[in-house]
Amino acid sequence: MAASRTTRRRKARRRADMSLLGGIRPPITVLSVLLLALAGFTAFSLGTVHEDRLPEAVLTSQQHFAEDGAIALRASLDESVTDLDRAAALFSTGKPVAPDAVLDRIGSVYQKWRGTAVVEIGSGRLLAARGENLPLTAVDRTKLSGADGLAPRMVKMPGGETRLLTLSLLTWKDQPQQLLVASSSLRFPGISLGRFRSIAVVGSDGAVLSSDGIPEPEMVAETQRADIKRDAKQLASFAKAAARKTRANPLTAKEPGSGGFPGVSGSLLGGESGGDRAAAGYAGLAGSEAGVGTTATSLDLTVVAMVNVPQNPARTSDAFAGMVLAGALLLVGALVVALLVATVQRPLIALFLDSRRLTRGDLTRPVAVPRGAEATRIAAALERLRLQLRDGAPAEPAASPARARRKRRTGARTLLALCAVLLLAWCLPLGLLVNRAGDAVVVPQQLVNDQRERTDTLNDRVRRALNEGQADLLSVASSMDGDTTPEHMSAVLERTADEHARYQSLYVLDPAGKILARAGGTPKAADGKGPRKDPVALDDSGKSPVIVATAPVPGKAGTAVVGELRIDFLNSLLKRPGLGEIRVVDAKHRIIASNGGYRAFQKLDEARLDALVDGSALKVGMAPRPGSVLYRSGGDHVIAAAAPFSGGGAAGDLKWTVVSWQSAKGLAIQEYSLQNRTVLAGLLGFAVGAACLGWLQIIVIAPLRELARRAEALADGDRRTVLYPRHHDEVGAVTRSLEIIRQQLQQRQQQRKQAAGQPSAPAGKN
Numbered sequence: 001m002a003a004s005r006t007t008r009r010r011k012a013r014r015r016a017d018m019s020l021l022g023g024i025r026p027p028i029t030v031l032s033v034l035l036l037a038l039a040g041f042t043a044f045s046l047g048t049v050h051e052d053r054l055p056e057a058v059l060t061s062q063q064h065f066a067e068d069g070a071i072a073l074r075a076s077l078d079e080s081v082t083d084l085d086r087a088a089a090l091f092s093t094g095k096p097v098a099p100d101a102v103l104d105r106i107g108s109v110y111q112k113w114r115g116t117a118v119v120e121i122g123s124g125r126l127l128a129a130r131g132e133n134l135p136l137t138a139v140d141r142t143k144l145s146g147a148d149g150l151a152p153r154m155v156k157m158p159g160g161e162t163r164l165l166t167l168s169l170l171t172w173k174d175q176p177q178q179l180l181v182a183s184s185s186l187r188f189p190g191i192s193l194g195r196f197r198s199i200a201v202v203g204s205d206g207a208v209l210s211s212d213g214i215p216e217p218e219m220v221a222e223t224q225r226a227d228i229k230r231d232a233k234q235l236a237s238f239a240k241a242a243a244r245k246t247r248a249n250p251l252t253a254k255e256p257g258s259g260g261f262p263g264v265s266g267s268l269l270g271g272e273s274g275g276d277r278a279a280a281g282y283a284g285l286a287g288s289e290a291g292v293g294t295t296a297t298s299l300d301l302t303v304v305a306m307v308n309v310p311q312n313p314a315r316t317s318d319a320f321a322g323m324v325l326a327g328a329l330l331l332v333g334a335l336v337v338a339l340l341v342a343t344v345q346r347p348l349i350a351l352f353l354d355s356r357r358l359t360r361g362d363l364t365r366p367v368a369v370p371r372g373a374e375a376t377r378i379a380a381a382l383e384r385l386r387l388q389l390r391d392g393a394p395a396e397p398a399a400s401p402a403r404a405r406r407k408r409r410t411g412a413r414t415l416l417a418l419c420a421v422l423l424l425a426w427c428l429p430l431g432l433l434v435n436r437a438g439d440a441v442v443v444p445q446q447l448v449n450d451q452r453e454r455t456d457t458l459n460d461r462v463r464r465a466l467n468e469g470q471a472d473l474l475s476v477a478s479s480m481d482g483d484t485t486p487e488h489m490s491a492v493l494e495r496t497a498d499e500h501a502r503y504q505s506l507y508v509l510d511p512a513g514k515i516l517a518r519a520g521g522t523p524k525a526a527d528g529k530g531p532r533k534d535p536v537a538l539d540d541s542g543k544s545p546v547i548v549a550t551a552p553v554p555g556k557a558g559t560a561v562v563g564e565l566r567i568d569f570l571n572s573l574l575k576r577p578g579l580g581e582i583r584v585v586d587a588k589h590r591i592i593a594s595n596g597g598y599r600a601f602q603k604l605d606e607a608r609l610d611a612l613v614d615g616s617a618l619k620v621g622m623a624p625r626p627g628s629v630l631y632r633s634g635g636d637h638v639i640a641a642a643a644p645f646s647g648g649g650a651a652g653d654l655k656w657t658v659v660s661w662q663s664a665k666g667l668a669i670q671e672y673s674l675q676n677r678t679v680l681a682g683l684l685g686f687a688v689g690a691a692c693l694g695w696l697q698i699i700v701i702a703p704l705r706e707l708a709r710r711a712e713a714l715a716d717g718d719r720r721t722v723l724y725p726r727h728h729d730e731v732g733a734v735t736r737s738l739e740i741i742r743q744q745l746q747q748r749q750q751q752r753k754q755a756a757g758q759p760s761a762p763a764g765k766n
Contacts, residue, residue: 023348023727028341032337035330035685038329039326041681042329045322046322046435047320059279059281060578061447062281062306063266063267063282064454064578066265066280066281066305068458069303070283071461073186082499083472086475087105088168092169092171092172094479096172099178102128103117103129103130107130113166116180116182117134124141134181135156135157135163138155138165152166161185192456192626193213197213197306199213199303201302206241231306234271234278235304238270261286263286265283270306279308281304282302282304284301285297285302329426332425335422336423339415343372348700350379351382352730356737358737363390367383367386369383373411374411374707380712381708385711388745413705419689423685427686431679437665437672440671441671442671444669448628454576454641455641463652469500469565470535470536470550470551472496473561477554477561480508480553493506496519504520504524506518507519509531509560510559511559513529513530523564524539525564531558531562532550535551536653537550545601548563549650550562571595576595579660581595581660582659583598585613589613606633613659615627623646624644625646626641626642627642630664637665641660643658700730703735707738710735719746722742723735723739
C-alpha cells in the first residue's frame with residue numbers, strides 16, 4: 001500500500017510539472033532571463049561607449065566624400081561617352097561633313113575633351129585634330145568591328161598622365177568610314193576639396209592615375225616639402241589598400257542596412273604627424289542602381305579622398321555608470337520576480353494540488369489558504385466545496401459584498417501594476433534623464449567643413465547637369481538648318497528623348513511661338529510666345545516648377561530647340577547619403593527641388609537657413625563662396641551648409657543655391673552614441689516588462705479572476721453553470737477539477753432526491 005501511494009504521488013507530481021509548461025512559470029522564467037540579459041547588455045553597452053581620438057563620424061564623412069567623388073567621376077565619364085556617340089550619330093544622319101567642321105562644331109558645343117581627332121579607318125590617315133596630341137597608335141583599327149572594338153580605353157601619355165580615349169564612328173553613304181576620337185582626363189569635375197584634402201583616381205592595380213590637392217614639391221617652400229612627400233606616400237598607401245578592398249562583392253563588403261551608395265566603399269586610417277592623423281574614404285565606381293554597370297564602371301577605377309584631421313585628447317570609457325544601472329535593474333528584477341513567485345506562482349500551484357486532491361476523494365485535510373485575493377477566494381471556495389462533498393452540508397451564502405471588495409483591492413491586477421511601476425521606475429529615467437547629450441556635445445569641426453564641401457560639390461553637379469542638358473540641345477540644334485523639314489526635326493527630337501531621360505518634353509519653337517516639331521510629353525512652358533533668350537530659365541507660372549533649356553537653330557533666326565527638364569531628374573541628383581535634408585532654392589528662397597517630400601515654391605521654414613543662403617550669396621573676391629554653420633535648434637546641434645551657383649555655363653545666371661542640413665544626433669559622436677544606447681536600454685526594459693507582464697495578464701491573471709468568481713458561485717450552490725478551461729495550464733487544471741466537483745455534487749443531489757422519493761431532474765436543470 002505504501003508503494004502504491006508513493007507511485008500515485010510521483011504521477012501526480014509529473015502531471016503537475018507537465019501542466020506548468022504552459023502556465024505561470026514560462027512568463028516569469030522568460031522575464032527573469034530577459035531582465036538578466038538586459039542587465040548584461042546595459043553594463044557592457046554603456047560601459048564600452050567611448051570616443052576614439054578620431055571619431056567614427058569623421059571616418060564616415062570621408063567615406064561619403066569619396067562616394068561623392070565616385071558618383072561625379074562616373075557621371076562625367078559616362079556623359080562624355082554618350083555625348084560623343086550622339087554627336088557622331090547626328091552628323092551621320094545628315095549630309096557628309098568635313099572632318100575639320102566636325103571637330104569645330106563639337107568643340108563649340110562641348111568643352112570637356114582635351115583633344116579630338118578624326119581618322120580614316122581604312123588607311124589610318126589623320127584627317128583633322130584639335131587640342132593635345134592623341135596617342136592614336138594605341139587604337140588597333142583592325143579590331144574596331146569586334147564586340148568591344150569601340151569601348152573606351154585608358155592610355156598613358158608621354159608625360160606620364162593617364163587619358164581615357166573615347167571612340168565613335170562617322171558613317172556616310174559612299175564615303176570612307178571615319179573614326180572620331182576624343183581624350184578625357186581622369187580628373188574630377190567640380191569636386192570641392194577645401195583645405196588640406198587630396199583626392200585621387202586609382203587603377204585596379206593600386207596605382208594612382210591622377211590626383212588633386214597635393215602640390216608638387218617644387219611648388220611649395222622648402223619647409224613644407226617634407227610634409228608634401230609624406231602626404232604623397234600616405235596617399236599611395238591608401239590607394240593600394242583601397243584597390244584591394246574594392247575588389248570585394250558589394251553585397252558582402254558593405255554592412256547590412258548601410259544602403260546609400262550601391263558600390264563598395266569604406267574608410268581607412270593612416271599615420272599620425274604633429275597631432276593630426278590621416279583619414280581616407282574610398283569608393284569604387286558604381287552604377288546608379290545596384291548591379292547595373294556602365295561604361296565607366298567597366299574601367300575598375302577607385303576614388304580615394306584623404307584629409308589630415310586633428311585628433312581629440314584620449315578619453316577612456318566610464319564603466320561605472322553602466323554597472324550601477326545594471327545593478328539597479330538586477331535589484332528591481334529580483335524584487336519583481338520574487339513578488340510574482342510568492343504571490344502568484346506558489347499560491348496557484350498550491351491550489352492546483354489541492355483541487356486535484358479533492359477530485360481524487362481525499363477530503364480529510366482542509367484546503368490550505370494561500371496569499372493573494374484571487375487565490376484566497378478560490379481556496380475558501382474549495383474548502384466549502386470540500387465540506388459539502390464530505391459532510392453533504394448545504395451550500396452557504398458567500399461573504400458580504402463589502403468584504404469581497406476589500407479582498408479584491410489587493411488582487412493580482414494590483415500586484416501586476418506594482419511590478420509594472422517598479423520596471424518603469426528603472427526604464428523612464430534612462431529614456432528621459434540619464435546620459436542626456438546637452439550643451440557639452442563636441443561636434444568635430446571637420447564634420448562642419450565636410451558638410452560645406454560636399455554641398456558645394458553637389459551644387460556643381462546640379463549646375464553641370466543643367467549645362468549638359470542645354471549643351472545637348474545645342475548639339476541637336478546644330479544638326480538643323482533652314483532647310484530641315486519638320487519630319488526630320490521630329491526624328492531628331494525623338495532620338496534625343498529616347499537617349500536622355502532628363503527631358504519631359506522636346507520641341508522646336510519658331511519666332512511666333514508655333515511648335516514646328518515635338519517629342520515627349522505635352523509642353524508646359526509653351527505660352528504662345530517665341531523662344532526665351534536665357535539658355536536655362538525657370539518657368540514658375542504653374543503649380544510646379546518647369547526648367548526650360550533653349551538652343552537657337554543656326555540659319556533660322558528666332559527659331560530654337562526647347563527642352564523642358566524633369567524635376568524628378570533634378571531631385572534624383574540630390575540623393576546623397578550623409579548630407580541630411582537637401583533643397584535647391586531660387587533667388588527668392590523658394591524650393592525648386594529636394595531629396596525628400598516638399599511643396600513646390602515653398603519657402604525655407606528656418607530663419608537661420610535663410611540667413612545662411614543670403615550670406616553665401618555675398619561675393620568674396622570675384623565670386624560667392626559656400627558657407628557652413630553649426631547651431632542649436634530645439635535642443636539639438638544642426639550642421640548646415642549653403643552653396644550658390646558660381647560656375648560658368650548656361651545655368652550660371654540662375655542664382656540658385658543648394659542648401660543642406662542635418663542633426664548631429666544621427667552622427668557617430670560619443671555623447672549621442674551614449675545617449676542613444678541609454679535610451680535603447682530603457683526601451684528594451686519597457687518592451688520586456690510590457691511583453692512578459694502582458695503575457696501574465698492575458699494567460700494567467702484574467703482567467704484566474706474569472707475562476708475565482710466561478711468557484712465562489714459553485715460553492716454558493718450554482719450547479720448549472722459548466723466550467724470550461726481556457727488554457728491547459730494551472731488555472732485550466734483547477735477549472736477542470738472544479739467541473740469534476742460540480743458533477744459530483746450534482747450527482748449527490750440527484751441521489752438525495754431519489755432517496756427522498758422525488759423524481760430526479762435532468763442534468764443541467766437543477
